[in-house]
Amino acid sequence: MDEEPLHERMETYERLASDVAEATRERDETANEIGDRLAAAITEAVEREGANVVQSGQSKDGHRYRFTARLDRAALVAALTETLPNGFVVSHVNDDGTMSVEWTGSDRTPSKRERGAILKAIIAEEMEFDGDGLIESVPTRERVLARAVELGVEEDEAASRLSRLATLEVVDLADGHVYPDENFSRY
Template identity: 45%
Template structure:
């Protein structure tokens, strides 16, 4: 067959059908490949959850004392640290969202210690904020508490301090009178 411009309409439609079939095959292969990656990433998060476990505390007790409501929560900062250590090459935890979900991004490059530190620091700040019934902040961690917790999660102290300042500079957190608030 010659060039597509020299071919008859019938021949061009036959070629179109061939290309459409190839496109369907490629889309199916893409979906399968992405499903495999998704399965691997969820496996990383599941392993991190099983390693880090959950914190449990009494949330409330009935007035007669017979019923206690137990609240189980993940230590999000520890989870982020564990996940960021186990992700395949080229993947990084981009953020931890307000609803507790993790955004994991494929950036094609190796995760840097700085990038890992920043997402861990943000998770620590989010974890340590205490709000009242109106969602107003009533307690925030100190700069030193945030850095100490980051060190416990494997971030070097100098790097934690430097990255916390960087987060403040770019507006991701706010440091006021020694306390750290979400940005």
């Protein structure tokens, strides 16, 4: 058994607990500051890219009209590749506009990750769903590559990255179309 008096062990415990509490507070403050700076970068990109507004319905009497404003996710991701601080990349953008921004663990963002994020956003943007939320249609490979070129990605780089995403089971390339695969939401 340890011969150190118990009151000294308690003093050590209290000092360590205080150190942990201070480190936790500093960690949380740092995380909040990082989040605020990323939100500012995203806001800047959204302001630059704007939103698409489409008519989504009207009343039977024609007096009320309903509109839906939605972001062009692919254009937003392309803009964010230039706006986000080095080392950060968009990993996923959901239908409702929520998104995940991931730190790559490096002081710079690999261009492959940026191109992959843009391609995933294009695929997500081009997919159509039925009323039950099931995929109704997916984009063609040619449409994905053409949209990537519109967003500033070289065609050969887009094609290469699309093939790599298929190897990683992020997408499935079949019959000239691009389908989301099992890792689509995780990569």
